[in-house]
Amino acid sequence: MHKPALAGVLVLLLACPAPGRAAVTGVVFQISTTKVASWKVAMHNVHNLEATGISGHDIEIVILGPAIHILLKSSPVAPSLTRLHASGVTIDACRAAIRRARLAPGAILPFVHYIRSGIAEVVRRERQGWAYIRP
Amino acid sequence: MHKPALAGVLVLLLACPAPGRAAVTGVVFQISTTKVASWKVAMHNVHNLEATGISGHDIEIVILGPAIHILLKSSPVAPSLTRLHASGVTIDACRAAIRRARLAPGAILPFVHYIRSGIAEVVRRERQGWAYIRP
Amino acid sequence: MHKPALAGVLVLLLACPAPGRAAVTGVVFQISTTKVASWKVAMHNVHNLEATGISGHDIEIVILGPAIHILLKSSPVAPSLTRLHASGVTIDACRAAIRRARLAPGAILPFVHYIRSGIAEVVRRERQGWAYIRP
Numbered sequence: 001m002h003k004p005a006l007a008g009v010l011v012l013l014l015a016c017p018a019p020g021r022a023a024v025t026g027v028v029f030q031i032s033t034t035k036v037a038s039w040k041v042a043m044h045n046v047h048n049l050e051a052t053g054i055s056g057h058d059i060e061i062v063i064l065g066p067a068i069h070i071l072l073k074s075s076p077v078a079p080s081l082t083r084l085h086a087s088g089v090t091i092d093a094c095r096a097a098i099r100r101a102r103l104a105p106g107a108i109l110p111f112v113h114y115i116r117s118g119i120a121e122v123v124r125r126e127r128q129g130w131a132y133i134r135p
Numbered sequence: 136m137h138k139p140a141l142a143g144v145l146v147l148l149l150a151c152p153a154p155g156r157a158a159v160t161g162v163v164f165q166i167s168t169t170k171v172a173s174w175k176v177a178m179h180n181v182h183n184l185e186a187t188g189i190s191g192h193d194i195e196i197v198i199l200g201p202a203i204h205i206l207l208k209s210s211p212v213a214p215s216l217t218r219l220h221a222s223g224v225t226i227d228a229c230r231a232a233i234r235r236a237r238l239a240p241g242a243i244l245p246f247v248h249y250i251r252s253g254i255a256e257v258v259r260r261e262r263q264g265w266a267y268i269r270p
Numbered sequence: 271m272h273k274p275a276l277a278g279v280l281v282l283l284l285a286c287p288a289p290g291r292a293a294v295t296g297v298v299f300q301i302s303t304t305k306v307a308s309w310k311v312a313m314h315n316v317h318n319l320e321a322t323g324i325s326g327h328d329i330e331i332v333i334l335g336p337a338i339h340i341l342l343k344s345s346p347v348a349p350s351l352t353r354l355h356a357s358g359v360t361i362d363a364c365r366a367a368i369r370r371a372r373l374a375p376g377a378i379l380p381f382v383h384y385i386r387s388g389i390a391e392v393v394r395r396e397r398q399g400w401a402y403i404r405p
Contacts, residue, residue, distance in 0.1 A: 027258055032311060032405060041167060041201055045254045052255040064405075066311055119315045119403065120322040123297055126401035131261035133254065134269040134404040135167060135199075162393055176302060176336055180389045187390040266396035268389065269404040270302060270334075 025058045026130035030122050032064035036077075039070050042135035043080035046089060056088030060125060063093040064118045068101045071108050078109060085111045094118050160193045161265035165257050167199035171212075174205050177270035178215035181224065191223030195260060198228040199253045203236045206243050213244060220246045229253050295328045296400035300392050302334035306347075309340050312405035313350035316359060326358030330395060333363040334388045338371045341378050348379060355381040364388050 027049060031042050042061070050056055061084070063070055070077060071093055081091055095114045098105075115121050126132050162184060166177050177196070185191055196219070198205055205212060206228055216226055230249045233240075250256050261267050297319060301312050312331070320326055331354070333340055340347060341363055351361055365384045368375075385391050396402050 030403075033308075037201070038168075041199070044200060048252055048254050049258065052252045054255070054258070064311070065314060066307075117318050117322045119318050120324070122403065123319065123324070123401045131258045132267060132402060133165075133257065172336070173303075176334070179335060183387050183389050184393065187387045189390070189393070266393045267402060268300075268392065 026125060026128070027054060027059050027133060028122055028125040028130045029059070029061045029133045029135060030064060030118075031061060031067045031070060031135065034066050034069065038135060039067070039075075039077045040080075043077050043084070045133065045135050046084055047080075050087060056084060059084075059088075060090045060092060060121075060130075062115075062118045062122050062125075063091065063097075065094075065097045065100070068093060068097045068103065071098070071112050072103065073107055073109055075109075081109060082111075085109075092118060092121055161260060161263070162189060162194050162268060163257055163260040163265045164194070164196045164268045164270060165199060165253075166196060166202045166205060166270065169201050169204065173270060174202070174210075174212045175215075178212050178219070180268065180270050181219055182215070185222060191219060194219075194223075195225045195227060195256075195265075197250075197253045197257050197260075198226065198232075200229075200232045200235070203228060203232045203238065206233070206247055207238065208242055208244055210244075216244060217246075220244075227253060227256055296395060296398070297324060297329050297403060298392055298395040298400045299329070299331045299403045299405060300334060300388075301331060301337045301340060301405065304336050304339065308405060309337070309345075309347045310350075313347050313354070315403065315405050316354055317350075320357060326354060329354075329358075330360045330362060330391075330400075332385075332388045332391050332395075333361065333367075335364075335367045335370070338363060338367045338373065341368070341382055342373065343377055343379055345379075351379060352381070355379075362388060362391055 029042060029046060031039065046059060046061065049059065069075060072078070075081070085091060090113050091111065092113045092115045094117055097118065098108065122132065164177060164181060166174065181194060181196065184194065204210060207213070210216070220226060225248050226246065227248045227250045229252055232253070233243065257267065299312055299316060301309065316329060316331065319329065339345060342348070345351070355361060360383050361381065362383050362385045364387055367388065368378065392402065
């Protein structure tokens, strides 16, 4: 191939949005309510997705403000979250939301991944082409 | 065009994500609550979308576990679902969810499309570039 | 580069979905419930997103039928909506939904942007590659 053609091809490779490729891998779940029933549905959804062959490493659960109590060691879905974490699922929460809810750091599940903004993380993943699920 | 350049172009055509084009056609709705009010909103949304010119054939409604009773012949939105089905809308549910809820097969609307996993279907459609609506 | 190769490159540039680029800018929020608590969460989410550097001009909030009362001047989140509008956020609603709810035009926040169909607007934005948030 001529060099200019090669350059054109490289430009195109960069122009073709990366999200298209990332789309083949990730799924981001947003949990944003205080309802335990909806937390259980979300856990079930994630387990179910893994059962269809999607790796936990390609799944991220973002906990938004009002849902923050889901992350307590005493949460009714703590065993599910622990199992999901063990299979590679990332569980994100904003440190600020935890502070606002006055949760004691020692009361929080130890594997929570702290991020600056939950909502910004969901947007970031969608922009990368991840599928978005709001259970 | 030289053969290597042509090969590069073909590689790029494959690299350009198909989802971008598929995005022009489909819309996937996810119904996942037990609330009749939210079912009615969802039905209204779908009708409304059809009124703006999107064909029913490009709309899919995925019923997730807790919402499964929406599919009973006695469901308050059974007439709406029947009408939507008649206009080409696909209505999906997992056979497993129906079994778990112990619904008698004869009590289910006859046009339900059975799939392995509702959540996996939503993810599959999003990956194809379909717009996702969680009413 | 040879002309045929150049033509191929141009074809590819057109084939690469524009949504991929649009994805870098917008976020569309859908508000579709009557719950004031969920309205507050949505307002908080949008503020939070702006705090991470996303311009209000790249954020659109679509109000769907049942949530229409959020747009009353007497709404508990009217001050938040006013602030968001001032920072460039677009707030959309269908005139039909307002009529159906029999809201007096003078009772509605003055900066509401009227559109034909809220749900069609959400779909349109998703097809343009905008990230979708259902708070």
